[in-house]
Amino acid sequence: MPADLLTAVQSALAGVLDPEIRRPITELGMVKDVTLSEPGEGADTSGAAGVDAAILVALTTAGCPLRETITRDVTAAVAGVPGIAGVEVRLTVMTDAERQELRKQLRGTDAEPVIPFAQPDSLTRVIAVSSGKGGVGKSTVTANLAVAMARRGLRVGVLDADIYGFSIPLMLGVTQNPTKVEDMILPPVAHDVKVISIGMFAPPGQPVVWRGPMLHRALQQFLADVFWGDLDILLLDLPPGTGDIAISLAQLLPNAEILVVTTPQQAAADVAARAGSMATQTRQRVIGVVENMSWLTQPDGSRLEIFGSGGGQEVANTLSATLGYPVGLLGQVPLDVAVREGGDVGSPRAGLDTAASGEDLGEGADALVAIADQLAGQRRGLAGRRLGLSVV
Numbered sequence: 349m350p351a352d353l354l355t356a357v358q359s360a361l362a363g364v365l366d367p368e369i370r371r372p373i374t375e376l377g378m379v380k381d382v383t384l385s386e387p388g389e390g391a392d393t394s395g396a397a398g399v400d401a402a403i404l405v406a407l408t409t410a411g412c413p414l415r416e417t418i419t420r421d422v423t424a425a426v427a428g429v430p431g432i433a434g435v436e437v438r439l440t441v442m443t444d445a446e447r448q449e450l451r452k453q454l455r456g457t458d459a460e461p462v463i464p465f466a467q468p469d470s471l472t473r474v475i476a477v478s479s480g481k482g483g484v485g486k487s488t489v490t491a492n493l494a495v496a497m498a499r500r501g502l503r504v505g506v507l508d509a510d511i512y513g514f515s516i517p518l519m520l521g522v523t524q525n526p527t528k529v530e531d532m533i534l535p536p537v538a539h540d541v542k543v544i545s546i547g548m549f550a551p552p553g554q555p556v557v558w559r560g561p562m563l564h565r566a567l568q569q570f571l572a573d574v575f576w577g578d579l580d581i582l583l584l585d586l587p588p589g590t591g592d593i594a595i596s597l598a599q600l601l602p603n604a605e606i607l608v609v610t611t612p613q614q615a616a617a618d619v620a621a622r623a624g625s626m627a628t629q630t631r632q633r634v635i636g637v638v639e640n641m642s643w644l645t646q647p648d649g650s651r652l653e654i655f656g657s658g659g660g661q662e663v664a665n666t667l668s669a670t671l672g673y674p675v676g677l678l679g680q681v682p683l684d685v686a687v688r689e690g691g692d693v694g695s696p697r698a699g700l701d702t703a704a705s706g707e708d709l710g711e712g713a714d715a716l717v718a719i720a721d722q723l724a725g726q727r728r729g730l731a732g733r734r735l736g737l738s739v740v
């Protein structure tokens with residue numbers, strides 16, 4: 349068997365990424381065996397002239413939800429190698445020792461997991477999306493910002509910590525549960541965004557009735573035990589208000605920045621400003637305000653301000669005065685049926701490939717993409733970060 353054909357097959361396999369870990373399956377020790385057989389020697393699955401390849405792949409767990417994706421990707425990669433006629437992929441499962449080795453490789457250490465984003469040298473920007481009250485579109489904003497940033501090429505993760513309404517998996521179209529490798533949780537990926545939700549760990553159809561310490565522990569686990577890999581941005585969808593999760597977050601990630609979502613309505617603006625001003629106590633930085641549901645454009649082009657007007661600017665002004673630094677209104681997102689539909693079908697509108705679909709984003713998603721662009725272009729705040737200064 350020509351050695352260069354084997355090399356070509358191996359380098360094709362090196363181009364296949366594990367869908368969850370996002371690293372080549374060859375690096376992760378998942379390719380257990382590659383056998384090439386002369387035509388007529390092995391099972392010729394194609395009938396074409398050439399060599400057949402049999403690949404043995406070890407999955408991280410027996411119930412790996414992505415076995416079909418891996419099989420398809422391996423088959424496609426190897427079938428593309430010139431000289432290969434048929435591809436057979438066989439699956440096995442990693443041994444305990446192999447899984448431990450993988451965990452060690454990914455964590456880089458045997459030590460107890462720490463929160464990577466809380467380390468002084470972390471390059472990940474953590475943005476917690478907060479609102480005063482429910483239903484103002486906080487999850488919609490989070491999901492759309494995440495996919496818009498991922499489309500810009502950023503490595504993005506979303507942690508859905510909204511215990512009262514964990515809607516992020518639905519909005520991002522995540523149906524599978526996370527895979528576990530030892531005590532490490534591999535987040536599902538959708539629209540190039542890594543997603544973990546408290547809802548993935550709650551009994552189906554039932555509310556999460558955890559108290560403060562349990563919530564704190566859950567948040568800590570999601571931050572430390574989930575293999576997020578290298579992220580540019582981690583977005584957190586917080587429950588509305590100023591509850592236990594917001595306090596835990598401040599303790600676990602003092603360097604997280606806060607993005608406040610409100611509607612234009614006076615009552616919503618008041619509570620949103622209260623939620624944002626909690627940052628004075630937690631010493632986190634508020635990076636801006638998003639006003640959602642600002643208006644509905646009528647068929648004649650006029651704007652119907654269903655929820656009133658001015659709330660977003662008012663929250664920005666109040667927070668600037670309370671916190672003592674400028675907090676800007678980053679954008680106003682109108683009501684838009686396409687935004688609601690995108691969330692309902694698990695495809696946030698801001699992630700739409702307009703070139704491929706030939707459609708416009710629409711004014712709601714346009715506004716969300718513009719906000720994502722601003723955030724992605726912002727320099728990270730220094731609140732809660734150690735500065736490399738020393739007294740001389």
Ligand SMILES: Nc1ncnc2c1ncn2[C@@H]1O[C@H](COP(=O)(O)OP(=O)(O)OP(=O)(O)O)[C@@H](O)[C@H]1O
Binds near residue numbers: 485487587641685692
């Ligand atoms: N700009 C918008 N245009 C149209 N529909 C929107 C818009 N923003 C949000 N919605 C819709 O409003 C509803 C509430 O939004 P969402 O679930 O994002 O709110 P939330 O603040 O996260 O609520 P909760 O805190 O209760 O989870 C959803 O059905 C969503 O699709």
